[in-house]
Every structure is written in C-alpha cells, then in structure tokens.
Amino acid sequence: MKKARYVMVACILILAFVLSACGATPTPQLIVVTATSLPATEASIAEPTATFVPVALSGPQSGSTLKWLDGSTLAYIPAGDFTMGDGVNALSHNVTLDGYWIQQTKVTNRMYEQCVKVGACSSPSQELGGPVFSNPQFGNHPVVGVAWDQAQAYCAWTQGSLPTEAQWEKAARGTSGNDYPWGNNAPACNLLNFANCYEATSNVEAFLSTGASPYGLLDMAGNAFEWVGDWYDESYYGSSPLVNPTGPESGQYRVVRGSSFETSANQIASAIRRFNESGDSERDTGFRCVVANPQPIAPYCQLSAFVPSAATVSASCELPEGTVTNQYCAQGETYATVQLSFNSTWEVSGTRLICTEAVNGGLRQLTCAGPETIESTNEIVVCNTACTSGPSLQGVSPVCDSGYTLDPSTGMCNYTPILNQATVAGCPLGYSMMDRGGQQTCAISRDANGYCPAGLYFDELAGMCAPPNGETSAPYGIDNSSLAAQTFAGCAAGYSYNEGFQCCQAMTGGTYPGCAAGYVYSPDLKSCIPTNAELSGEGCTTVRVTTLKCSEPVNTCAQYSASESRCVANFCSWNEKDSVCEMPSP
Secondary structure, X not given: OHHHHHHHHHHHHHHHHHHHHHOOOOOHHHOOOOOOOOOHHHOOOOOOOOOOOOOOOOOOOOOOEEEOOOOOEEEEEOOEEEEEOOOOOOOOEEEEXXXXXXXXXXXXXXXXXXXXXXXXXXXXXXXXXXXXXXXXXXXXXXXXXXXXXXXXXXXXXXXXXXXXXXXXXXXXXXXXXXXXXXXXXXOOOOOOOOOOOOOOOOOOOOOOOOOOOOOOOOOOOOOOEEEEEEEOOOOHHHXXXXXXXXXXXXOOOEEEEOOOOOOOHHHOOOOOOEEEOOOOOOOOEEOOOEEOOOOOXXXXXEEEOEOOOOOOOOEOOOOOOEEEEEEEEEOOEEEEEEEEOOOEEEEEEOOOOEEEEEEXXXXXXXXXXXXXXXXXXXXXXXXXXXXXXXXXXXXXXXEOOOOEEEEOOOOEEEEOOEOOEOEOOEOOOOEEEEEEOOEEXXXXXXXXXXXXXXXXXXXXXXXXXXXXOOOOOOOOOEOOHHHHHHHOOOOOOOEEEEOOOOEEEEOOOOOOOOOOOOEEEEOOOOEEEEOOOOEOOOOEEEEEEEEOOXXXXXXXXXXXXXXXXXXXXXXXXXXXXXXXXXXXXX
C-alpha cells in the first residue's frame, strides 16, 4: 500500500510538471536585451504542428500599408502604367512599373537614429540652419545632412533601396498626371512646407489631411528634397526603357526629386528633375526608401508601448483658445483675424505678421496684417498663464502591438507568442479566430490603432494579417520555433535572432524602434502618446495664421538681367537656365 502511495504521488508530481511545462510560453520577465543563448531549462516545448493549412489571400492592394522594421509605414503602389514627365518640366512618356512598397514619409531623425545606434549607419552632417539631429524635439522631422551613400546604406539596412526616379514620380503623382501630389491646385501653405512658410523643416505628418499623394504618401512636395537611386542624365528620358527604368549606368551626379521648405511656388511640380553630387549633404535634402519585395522579418523582442490614437490626451490645465476666424483682402493688403481667450498672452513668432488687439462684440480678437504679394503662413504662440504643467495622462492606459505583453515596470512591450489552438474562451486580445482545414485556430490580428504587426499587411480576403510574400505559414505571434526558423527572413544588422523566444534581440544596449511618426515619448507614462495638441511650452498652443496673396509683386530685378554680377549685388536671384534676373524666392 505504501509503495502504491509513493507511485501515486510521483505520478501527480510528473503530471504537475508536464502541465506547467505546457504553459511555459515566454513571459515578459524572461526577455533580455543582449544576444544570449537560452538555458536548457527554457527551451521551447514541442509544437503540435509543423505547418499551417494554407489560406487564400487577395494580396496587397493599392492603399495597403504595413509597419516596417525601422518604425516607418510602407504603402503599396500597384503594378501598371503611368505618364512620367509633364511635357513642360520634363519629356512626357509612358512608363510601366512592377508593384512596390515605399515609405509613407521621409525618413525621420528618430528612424535614422536607430540605424546609427546599432552601428549600421553613420551620423548625418550638422548643416548650418538644419534641425539638430539628436534633439528629440525634431524626432519627427526629416533627417537631412545625409549624402547619397548614407541614404542608400540606410535603405539597404531596411531591406530596401532608394527609389528609382520612376518609382518616386509615380508615388508622387499617381496615374492621372497630377501636377502635384494633392492634385492640380496651386501650392499653398496649408498643403506643403515651401517658400519659407515655416522657415525650417516641419513634422513629416504636418500635412496629413491636405497634402497627401493619391497613394497616401506625405511630404512628396516641400519640407526637404529627396535623393533617388538614379544617375542624372538630362537627355535620359529620350532613350530610357519603357519598363522599370533604373537610370543611366553611370554619371557625375545623382538625381534629386521633390522640393524643400525654401522652394518657390514655380518649382514645386512633381515632374521637375534636379541633381547633386553624391557626396553633398544639404540642410534641406533627405530621402525615403523603397522595399520592392518585403520578406517576413522576425519580430523585435521589445517595442515601446503606446496610447491608442483614439484616446484623449487632455491638458492638465485648460489650453487657451486661439482660432483663426477670417482671412481677407482690403485695398490690396492682406489680413487675418484670430479669436483669443481672455486669460491668455500672445506673441508673434517671426516678423511676417503685424498684429493689433481689440475687443469687439465681447470677443477678444487680433487683426494681423501679412505680406500682401504672397500667401504666407506664420505662427502666434498663445499661452494660458494659469497652466503649470504639460499634458495630463490620468485615465490613459498604454497598450502593445498584437503578440506583445506590457511590462509595467519598464513600460516596454515584450514579444510573447501563444499556442495557435483556440481555447474555450476563444483567442486572446490582438488575435482573431480562423478556420484552417476544419480546425479553429488563433491568428495574429490588428492592434488598437488598426495596424498589423511590423512586416504584415491586413489581407481583406483572408481577414488576417499576412506577410506581403504570401507565406501564410509565417507564425507571427504563434509559439512555433521550428516554423519560425523556416519562414522568418532573419533580423536587421545590429540584431540577433533568438530561437527560443523567436524574435530579434538588440546587440547594443536595448536599442529598439522608438515612437512612430505622430507620437512622442512620455516619461511619466513610459510610453508613446499621440501628439493631439501641439504644445509650445507649459500651457501654450501654437496658432498657424495664413494670410492671402492680395496683389502681384513688382519685379524690380528685371532691370539687371544684362549682368549676373549686378543682379546678385542688388539682392536678386539669377536664373541660370533663362539668363534673367528675378525676384528672390519669398
């Protein structure tokens, strides 16, 4: 009897050990930020299946997006024809391109910083007048001060390359022959950052609602010029291939496309070609990357938590009112009116507005006069003197990408894959139920902002997040180490794949992607919060005031067209192409 009792106790202990092992999926506490081998006691348990039953996919469509390994968002440009050139700025001709993915915004300082920190990129040059690369205030501004080789090296680190001229122009203009990314309306300060409207670079998402291209790309005009992959040849369009042209085989200069925050209105058209020496780095030149064929990248072991964009991040004190209520012309001069709250102070930022204050009909108003010969956008900083702190985070809860678990002690999200079988309770948050060959399984789904995890797009036919190469067996968020090793394309330089945790670990000090564009890091909440309110200081808000163009400028420079030296000496701009002296850009 005693022997039987010992046997029974031993069986119970073995059963308890087996049950605990079955639940031993990686936990947030086990994630480390250096590349090390897992101890034998933490080896993955045997997966129940080696493959998944295939799922029919529709494939990426025009407008499909996916988050990528550098924290950017890629947009899909479908295969097909488009008209390149406009017959005015460049020879018009038909071009056929394969489908490709391109970054929705220019590469930002924050994105580029990750590549520098892991040792795959060199720091940009700090050009006089450009944003300070290392200053978090400019984290969402385009990185500038990069030479062509630096831009190409970054793109290679992201599994991509600089776009060809043709890829860049199709992404900017679409297939309808638009003059500009937003259509054919003339450039204005509410559409792009140009003509010194803001006198410096701006957030890459500043014109999200007004200046996007037909494919949803931002900043394809203004803010900063962009390097592309091609060598420059002025006559190349006359002999270029009609299918997937990649530029001349060699040359002296590289092509630069787009425009910058200083470019005048007559130089904004998307078809305009420019060039520069490969080694040049300018304060107004950046880039974006194309990833022609994204392969399934392994997930990062850690990511920053974030507050969903739909959440309200309120101010800890009431922000002052500052609303533009009117813009008008009077006797050839341009004016705008701004309504202010009574408990606030105001200050004009810059010298292009002259404002006077008055109370009319019980309302406190500013009447501001601007430069009458151009449309101009300028800023007024309005502050509530009763405010003593920044945004209030009370009641706001950070969340993680699907497949990740929040570690409250660090504010980091740790990759935590699950077994794919659905339970009685269904699938965890961030996963969806799928039928694979008659078996109910869990598949990774979209996060609280509606995005799939990095490297995946949402396939409408399958109703799941899938990699662009159509590999439906890729086990994102699913604990299956052997299948992960077969399907994941590895990690970017600076990261090491950990087979036990099935994710990419940083090899240098826990460097992982920071906050996405449109987010800033909150030390108080240890997470990324949406930039719903643009705070210029404690209790301050910035009001952008646009004044209309009410008269034509008088060209006082034309009289110096006979001499370039006299033109420049009289503070005018020499047009080399037409050999004429022109008014300087506003």
